[in-house]
Amino acid sequence: MTEIGLPSGVRACLFDLDGVLTPTALVHAAAWKETFDDFLRERDGDGFRPFDATADYDEYVDGRPRADGVRSFLASRHIELPEGDDEDPPDKQTVHGLGNRKNDAVLEKIRTQGVKPYPGSVRYLEAVRAAGLRTAVVSSSANCRDVLVSAGIEHLLDVRVDGATAKERHLPGKPHPDTFLAAAADLGFDAARAAVFEDALVGMDAGRAGHFGFVVGVDRVGQAAALRQHGADTVVEDLADLIGATA
Structure with missing residues (x-):
C-alpha cells in the first residue's frame, strides 16, 4: 500500500460527491x-x-x-x-x-x-494529486458542478461525470458501474487502475460490479458492516484516515 492508503497500481481516484467530498448528503x-x-x-x-x-x-x-x-x-x-x-x-x-x-x-x-467540503477530503485530494494520481468526481446529481464551485474544490478534480453527463451519454446510474467506468476512461485508465470512493451502498455495488482496483467505503453514518458487505475493500470514517495508511 502507498502512503495514501491505496495499492501501488492505482493511478486514478473516482470520488462520489455527496457524503464523500461534501456533506450535501x-x-x-x-x-x-x-x-x-x-x-x-x-x-x-x-x-x-x-x-x-x-x-x-x-x-x-x-x-x-x-x-x-x-x-x-x-x-x-x-x-x-x-x-x-x-x-x-x-x-x-x-x-x-x-x-x-x-x-x-x-x-x-x-x-x-452554501456548501463546505469535508476538511479531511480536501487534505486527501491534495495528497492524491501531490502523489501524481488523476482525480474525478462521479455523482448522480445534475447539480454537481454547482456544489463543487460552492465548496471551492472544482480545481482539485480533473474530470466530472454527473447526472447531466449520464443523460448525455445514456449511462445507467448506480448501482451500475457505467458512470465510474466512464470517469476512469476519461482519465485514461481501465477499472483495474482506478479506486472508487463511496458512502452509498449502491456505490459499493457499482464498485464491485465494475471490478475496480480498490473500493473505499466512507462511513459517515455508522454503516461500516454494510459497506463491507456490499464490496468495500476498506472502510474509513474520513478520507484523511487514509493518509499514511501503508500497512
Whole structure:
C-alpha cells in the first residue's frame, strides 16, 4: 500500500460527491424528506407515514439518479405514478414532476445554506494529486458542478461525470458501474487502475460490479458492516484516515 492508503497500481481516484467530498448528503436527505412528506400528506392526509431521512434515504434514494430514487421509494410504498418527462413542473403528479420538486428544494437549500467540503477530503485530494494520481468526481446529481464551485474544490478534480453527463451519454446510474467506468476512461485508465470512493451502498455495488482496483467505503453514518458487505475493500470514517495508511 502507498502512503495514501491505496495499492501501488492505482493511478486514478473516482470520488462520489455527496457524503464523500461534501456533506450535501444531509442536504439531499432533507430535500427528499420535504418532497416525499408533502406528497404523502397530499395523498394520504395527516395520518400519512413520513419518509425516514435515514432508513428510507439510505435504502431507496442515496446515490441513485433522481428519477430512480423516486421510483424506488414509491415502489416501497406500493405507489405508482405516471413517468412524465424531464420538463414536468414540480407540482405535477408524475415521477419526473416529483423529482423536479425535490431538485427545487435542494437547490434552494444549497443557495441559502452554501456548501463546505469535508476538511479531511480536501487534505486527501491534495495528497492524491501531490502523489501524481488523476482525480474525478462521479455523482448522480445534475447539480454537481454547482456544489463543487460552492465548496471551492472544482480545481482539485480533473474530470466530472454527473447526472447531466449520464443523460448525455445514456449511462445507467448506480448501482451500475457505467458512470465510474466512464470517469476512469476519461482519465485514461481501465477499472483495474482506478479506486472508487463511496458512502452509498449502491456505490459499493457499482464498485464491485465494475471490478475496480480498490473500493473505499466512507462511513459517515455508522454503516461500516454494510459497506463491507456490499464490496468495500476498506472502510474509513474520513478520507484523511487514509493518509499514511501503508500497512
